[in-house]
Each structure stands twice: as structure tokens, then as C-alpha cells.
Amino acid sequence: MSSYTNVALPAELAKKIDEIVKDANLGYKTKAEFVKEAVRLSIREISKYKH
Numbered sequence: 001m002s003s004y005t006n007v008a009l010p011a012e013l014a015k016k017i018d019e020i021v022k023d024a025n026l027g028y029k030t031k032a033e034f035v036k037e038a039v040r041l042s043i044r045e046i047s048k049y050k051h
Contacts, residue, residue: 007035014031017031017034017035018031020034021033021034
């Protein structure tokens with residue numbers, strides 16, 4: 001099982017994420033699901049420039 005850590009977000013950013021999650025057409029069920037995907041995509045993009 002994976003371990004987890006908490007990350008603080010500015011309230012305005014968290015509100016924007018909540019708006020995205022509420023849009024069922026976008027496919028996100030939770031804020032955490034959205035944030036994990038966003039971080040993975042960012043890491044992938046950054047990795048392209050490191051190599």
C-alpha cells in the first residue's frame with residue numbers, strides 16, 4: 001500500500017480545482033484524483049527537459 005502526504009493549496013486554487021471536479025464531463029471524481037494527475041503530467045513534462 002502506498003503512503004501519502006498532505007499538501008497545502010491556496011484557497012483560490014483549491015476552489016478552481018473543486019469547480020473542475022464538479023464538472024462530470026471532465027471525468028474527475030475527487031480533488032485528490034485531479035491533483036495526482038496534474039502532478040504526474042507536470043513531472044512528465046519536466047522530465048522531458050532534464051534528459
